[in-house]
Amino acid sequence: MGARVLVTGADGFLGRPSIEELLARGLEVHGAVRAAHGSLPHGATEHAVDLLAADAVAALIERSRPTHLLHLAWYTTPGQFWNAPENLDWVAASLALVRAFAAHGGRRAVIAGTCAEYDWNSDYLEEGSTPMAPRSLYGVSKNALREVLTAAAAPLGLSLAWGRIFYLYGPRENPVRLVPSVITSMLQGRPAACSQCLQQRDLLHVQDAAGAFATALCGDFAGAFNVASGRCLPLRTVVEMLGRLTGRSDLIRFGERATPADEPARLAAATAILQRRIGFEPRYDLAEGLAQTVDWWRAQCAAR
Amino acid sequence: MGARVLVTGADGFLGRPSIEELLARGLEVHGAVRAAHGSLPHGATEHAVDLLAADAVAALIERSRPTHLLHLAWYTTPGQFWNAPENLDWVAASLALVRAFAAHGGRRAVIAGTCAEYDWNSDYLEEGSTPMAPRSLYGVSKNALREVLTAAAAPLGLSLAWGRIFYLYGPRENPVRLVPSVITSMLQGRPAACSQCLQQRDLLHVQDAAGAFATALCGDFAGAFNVASGRCLPLRTVVEMLGRLTGRSDLIRFGERATPADEPARLAAATAILQRRIGFEPRYDLAEGLAQTVDWWRAQCAAR
Numbered sequence: 001m002g003a004r005v006l007v008t009g010a011d012g013f014l015g016r017p018s019i020e021e022l023l024a025r026g027l028e029v030h031g032a033v034r035a036a037h038g039s040l041p042h043g044a045t046e047h048a049v050d051l052l053a054a055d056a057v058a059a060l061i062e063r064s065r066p067t068h069l070l071h072l073a074w075y076t077t078p079g080q081f082w083n084a085p086e087n088l089d090w091v092a093a094s095l096a097l098v099r100a101f102a103a104h105g106g107r108r109a110v111i112a113g114t115c116a117e118y119d120w121n122s123d124y125l126e127e128g129s130t131p132m133a134p135r136s137l138y139g140v141s142k143n144a145l146r147e148v149l150t151a152a153a154a155p156l157g158l159s160l161a162w163g164r165i166f167y168l169y170g171p172r173e174n175p176v177r178l179v180p181s182v183i184t185s186m187l188q189g190r191p192a193a194c195s196q197c198l199q200q201r202d203l204l205h206v207q208d209a210a211g212a213f214a215t216a217l218c219g220d221f222a223g224a225f226n227v228a229s230g231r232c233l234p235l236r237t238v239v240e241m242l243g244r245l246t247g248r249s250d251l252i253r254f255g256e257r258a259t260p261a262d263e264p265a266r267l268a269a270a271t272a273i274l275q276r277r278i279g280f281e282p283r284y285d286l287a288e289g290l291a292q293t294v295d296w297w298r299a300q301c302a303a304r
Numbered sequence: 305m306g307a308r309v310l311v312t313g314a315d316g317f318l319g320r321p322s323i324e325e326l327l328a329r330g331l332e333v334h335g336a337v338r339a340a341h342g343s344l345p346h347g348a349t350e351h352a353v354d355l356l357a358a359d360a361v362a363a364l365i366e367r368s369r370p371t372h373l374l375h376l377a378w379y380t381t382p383g384q385f386w387n388a389p390e391n392l393d394w395v396a397a398s399l400a401l402v403r404a405f406a407a408h409g410g411r412r413a414v415i416a417g418t419c420a421e422y423d424w425n426s427d428y429l430e431e432g433s434t435p436m437a438p439r440s441l442y443g444v445s446k447n448a449l450r451e452v453l454t455a456a457a458a459p460l461g462l463s464l465a466w467g468r469i470f471y472l473y474g475p476r477e478n479p480v481r482l483v484p485s486v487i488t489s490m491l492q493g494r495p496a497a498c499s500q501c502l503q504q505r506d507l508l509h510v511q512d513a514a515g516a517f518a519t520a521l522c523g524d525f526a527g528a529f530n531v532a533s534g535r536c537l538p539l540r541t542v543v544e545m546l547g548r549l550t551g552r553s554d555l556i557r558f559g560e561r562a563t564p565a566d567e568p569a570r571l572a573a574a575t576a577i578l579q580r581r582i583g584f585e586p587r588y589d590l591a592e593g594l595a596q597t598v599d600w601w602r603a604q605c606a607a608r
Contacts, residue, residue: 054358054396083459088403091452092358092396099392140455144448148395151444155387 004028006066008051009073011039013172017210018070019044025218030064052089054096061100069101069109070217078176087141094145102156110217113164113224115267117143126270127224161216166228166269170206171296182239183297186248193256197236200266202228205289208282215280228269229282241287245294308332310370312355313377315343317476321514322374323348329518334368356393358400365404373405373413374521382480391445398449406460414521417468417528419571421447430574431528465520470532470573474510475600486543487601490552497560501540504570506532509593512586519584532573533586545591549598
């Protein structure tokens with residue numbers, strides 16, 4: 001295919017497995033990271049660049065001349081990203097990145113969106129039919145970026161797809177988030193304080209999300225697609241599965257944390273576009289994926 | 305009020321009269337222009353800055369420490385701005401500007417939006433009830449910027465209003481646009497080639513638009529408001545009035561230009577928010593405003 005891919009957020013939770021998926025497809029992969037530390041998967045070229053500095057971004061694009069762009073980087077500090085002013089910086093940086101990419105011969109871009117673009121008063125989130133009504137600055141910012149880039153695609157001569165990420169899990173997830181925090185508590189013999197965990201969510205293994213993005217990037221589907229498994233279940237079920245996998249169900253403490261008042265009860269994802277238009281099927285089922293994730297954390301804990 | 309206002313696009317069609325209106329209200333006014341040429345109204349401080357260079361913008365804000373921001377600058381080359389990639393640059397630049405403004409003590413911002421944010425399948429465009437469905441990259445970009453800044457206002461500690469400009473006319477309008485091109489043709493004795501001019505539009509004198517923005521900036525209304533006269537009439541009527549004012553109705557050539565296929569038949573503007581919430585009433589009626597505009601062009605032509 002002769003493609004040269006630039007991946008942003010290359011050393012992130014989703015970035016690393018995305019690079020693996022792209023390399024596995026035989027592509028030339030360049031990864032943009034904030035600070036170089038030689039940790040990208042073998043075969044990828046690492047570039048240290050501050051994506052918030054438009055000049056540095058333009059210089060990187062001129063130097064690496066990517067034909068394909070997988071833009072995953074954003075401000076993602078847990079607990080803070082929802083309404084942080086940094087969302088504005090990342091809208092601006094993403095526009096500058098795509099402008100520079102298109103101006104130097106870039107032709108195909110896939111960008112990470114979010115299920116938070118949708119109206120969460122709906123409990124089944126489907127591309128093209130569920131209204132867009134983001135309630136956080138993060139969701140508004142991603143949605144606004146999508147609107148602008150979608151309208152700009154033709155004038156820029158770009159083919160553009162937009163992958164709306166639901167709930168990912170897997171190795172290297174930020175340890176403050178639900179799945180890793182429950183796993184590490186259990187592995188370390190500490191009580192796992194949870195909310196009632198009655199809310200229903202679509203969980204997808206991060207390697208499958210990476211596969212979805214890599215498949216989309218190599219294809220020509222234009223528009224928004226959900227990055228999700230298509231199975232929606234109570235988070236309680238996930239925590240109980242982790243209890244069985246670690247043998248420490250006794251440490252689960254449902255109800256010790258409050259459920260946020262504005263937490264929607266159910267966010268199920270349509271996956272027809274991902275499966276039929278993009279042609280991607282997840283490889284992990286949840287039990288397998290959680291077992292693999294527990295094993296990864298077990299190895300981390302053992303290594304310390 | 306002790307306010308220090310930064311006006312962007314300060315030497316533009318709307319910028320100059322806006323500065324006059326702000327000075328008339330006793331405010332300290334700083335005007336950002338692309339290139340310094342000492343042409344701002346007397347009493348305003350001129351700053352040459354490339355608003356597309358984030359560092360230069362941050363430096364200007366740090367230096368001038370505005371409490372109030374009137375952001376009018378954008379890419380506006382007639383015939384090109386509707387779908388130009390430069391719209392992306394101005395979304396990014398506007399986000400950087402507002403971020404820097406808020407970070408250095410800015411508290412009140414009013415930003416120029418456009419009637420092109422609305423769904424033009426509606427023929428009466430009203431804030432809060434007419435759907436947003438921009439069909440141009442320009443409209444999409446302004447609308448997306450508004451969405452992000454509206455959601456960001458609380459986290460940034462900003463009071464924000466958004467003035468949707470309809471159709472302005474008056475001195476210093478770009479001569480390729482309808483009103484000045486018809487006037488100058490007539491004053492120079494050349495035929496004024498027009499379309500059938502059956503489309504109905506809301507025309508507002510630019511000095512009244514400036515008054516609306518200045519009044520809004522000094523108030524505390526938060527949200528979107530139409531900047532319009534509330535009177536919608538066929539452009540044909542406007543051209544005929546210009547014929548009478550110049551005494552050269554004989555030069556009018558209706559139908560010599562094609563009407564663009566996607567030109568909406570009628571775009572009337574609700575003005576209840578402008579008049580009641582912001583408390584601004586236009587001073588010019590159309591006959592007076594067009595007469596004043598013809599006089600201004602007559603003086604220009606005579607001076608050459």
